[in-house]
Amino acid sequence: MNADIACLLYSSGTTGRPKGVMLSHENLRVTISNLVKVWEYTEHDILLHSLPIYHAHGLFFGIGCALATGSQMIWHHSFKADKVIKDLPKSTVMMGVPTFYTRLLSHPEFTKECALQIRVFISGSAPLLKETFNHFKQKTGHEIIARYGLTETGILASSVIKSPIK
Numbered sequence: 001m002n003a004d005i006a007c008l009l010y011s012s013g014t015t016g017r018p019k020g021v022m023l024s025h026e027n028l029r030v031t032i033s034n035l036v037k038v039w040e041y042t043e044h045d046i047l048l049h050s051l052p053i054y055h056a057h058g059l060f061f062g063i064g065c066a067l068a069t070g071s072q073m074i075w076h077h078s079f080k081a082d083k084v085i086k087d088l089p090k091s092t093v094m095m096g097v098p099t100f101y102t103r104l105l106s107h108p109e110f111t112k113e114c115a116l117q118i119r120v121f122i123s124g125s126a127p128l129l130k131e132t133f134n135h136f137k138q139k140t141g142h143e144i145i146a147r148y149g150l151t152e153t154g155i156l157a158s159s160v161i162k163s164p165i166k
Contacts, residue, residue, distance in 0.1 A: 002024065002025050002029070003024050003025075003026060004025055005023070005024060005025075006023055006024055006025040006027070006028050007023050007028075007060075008020050008021070009021045009023065009056060011150075011151035011152065023056075023060075023154065027153075027154055028060055028064065028154065031060075031061070031064075031154035031155055032060070032061065032064040032065060032068050034155075035061060035064075035065055035158065036065055036068050036069055038158050039065065039120055039122065039158070040119075040120075041065045041068075041069050041071065041093070042071065043069050043070045043071050044071065044092070045066070045069065045071040045072070045093050045119065046072045046073070046090060046091045046092050047062060047063075047065070047066045047072070047073040047074070047091065047092075047093045047094075047095070048074050048076070048088060048090075048091035048093065048094045049063065049066075049073050049074065049075050049076060049095070050076035050077075050078060050079040050080075050084060050096070050100070051095060051096065051097070052078075055125065056149075056151050056154065057095070057124050057125045060154070061095070061124075061149075061154070061155055062095045065093075071093075074087050074090060074091055079096070079099075079103070081103045081107045081110070082107065082109065084104065085107060085109050085110055085114050088114045088115055088117070088118060089113075089114060089116070089117050090117070091117060092117060092118060092119040092120075093119060093120050094118055094120075095122040095123075096121070096122070097123065097125045097126055098123055098126050098127065098128045098129065098132055099126070100123075101121070101123060101128070101132050101136055101144060102132055105135055105139060110139070111139075112139060115140040115141075115142055118142065120142075120145060121136070121142050121143075121144045121145065122144070122145045122147060122158075123144045123145065123146050123147070124146070124147040124148070124149065128144060128146045132144075133146075145158060146158075
C-alpha cells in the first residue's frame with residue numbers, strides 16, 4: 001500500500017509542459033512526518049489555514065501536519081487579510097505564500113501584538129523576497145520559515161526554526 005499512488009496532481013513544474021504527477025502514500029507520509037519534526041508541530045498547535053486545497057501546499061502539507069498531530073485548524077476558504085488578522089491571536093502556526101505576508105504587512109491592523117501567539121510562520125510555493133522577510137521580522141519579531149518543494153516531490157527543504165525576537 002505504501003507504494004500505491006495516493007494522488008494524481010497536474011504540474012508544469014520544471015519543464016513548463018503540463019504533466020501528471022503521481023505521489024505515493026509513502027511519499028506523503030514521509031514528507032509530513034519530516035515536516036512535523038522540523039517544524040516541531042504538536043497536538044497543541046492551531047493552524048490558521050487559508051491556502052488553496054487544489055495545491056499540494058494547502059492540501060497535503062498544511063492539512064497533513066494538522067491531521068498527523070491531531071492539532072486544531074482554523075479554516076479560511078481564501079486569504080482575506082482582515083479575517084486572518086482577526087484569527088492570528090487564536091493560532092500558533094500560519095502557512096502561506098509570500099503574497100499573504102506582503103498583504104499582512106501592508107494592512108494597517110497588522111501589528112506585532114497580532115502575531116504574539118504564533119509559534120511559526122511558514123512560506124512556500126513561491127520565492128520569499130529578502131525585503132519581505134526583513135520587513136516581517138522587523139515588524140513582528142518573527143522570522144518566516146521558507147520552504148522549498150515541487151509538486152513532483154513534495155517539500156524538499158525547510159529552514160530551521162529560530163525563536164522570535166523578544
